[in-house]
């Protein structure tokens with residue numbers, strides 16, 4: 001198991017009121033699996049993904065990544081583990097406007113510094129999605145679908161074991177959403193990448209080897 005979450009609970013306090021969003025979630029992610037998570041708006045999909053990605057801490061429960069209990073790590077060690085192990089794709093691509101497509105893909109690789117040949121890998125990835133000709137374009141010169149594809153490539157540059165994608169097709173039309181779905185299937189097949197994808201789109205949910213829904217703070221499997 002790359003990732004193992006046990007009895008994850010998450011509450012937010014909004015002034016006087018305490019809102020419990022996740023109520024005891026158990027989840028394991030093996031290598032090379034696509035998991036999709038549906039659920040109505042406000043059900044806790046982003047909250048869960050942020051916890052699995054170590055961007056947020058659960059109120060209670062344990063999270064292990066590669067058998068390491070992440071609550072034992074210092075902030076610096078955790079940031080390092082996150083940077084090596086997890087790639088993120090968000091609904092709003094979050095590309096940096098002042099950098100080209102190629103430079104944006106290379107941004108996560110600037111942090112660990114040691115790796116060479118990353119520019120070659122970034123170019124290979126651009127070729128993989130047919131965006132070679134767009135490599136020097138700035139985000140403002142890319143369509144929504146192209147920006148999201150660049151954001152997916154950026155999540156892959158450090159060869160993370162896990163890619164977490166939060167409603168990646170939320171702002172795309174059908175054609176671009178299908179294109180992104182094919183890209184996720186491709187990177188899972190070609191790079192043995194584990195993917196956890198939250199979505200409102202049933203076509204995206206269908207690509208999950210395991211398909212879940214968050215219902216009343218619990219994770220329920222929809223297929224078997």
Ligand SMILES: Nc1ncnc2c1ncn2[C@@H]1O[C@H](COP(=O)(O)OP(=O)(O)OP(=O)(O)O)[C@@H](O)[C@H]1O
Nearest residue numbers: 012013014021039040041042043044045046047048
């Ligand atoms: N930092 C926070 N402080 C207080 N409440 C929060 C915080 N983050 C999320 N919530 C609340 O937790 C609930 C779950 O939010 P979350 O963003 O996880 O839902 P979601 O399933 O991702 O929804 P959507 O489909 O709209 O993206 C919501 O009611 C939200 O208002």
Ligand SMILES: [Mg+2]
Nearest residue numbers: 045046047167
């Ligand atoms: Mg969300």
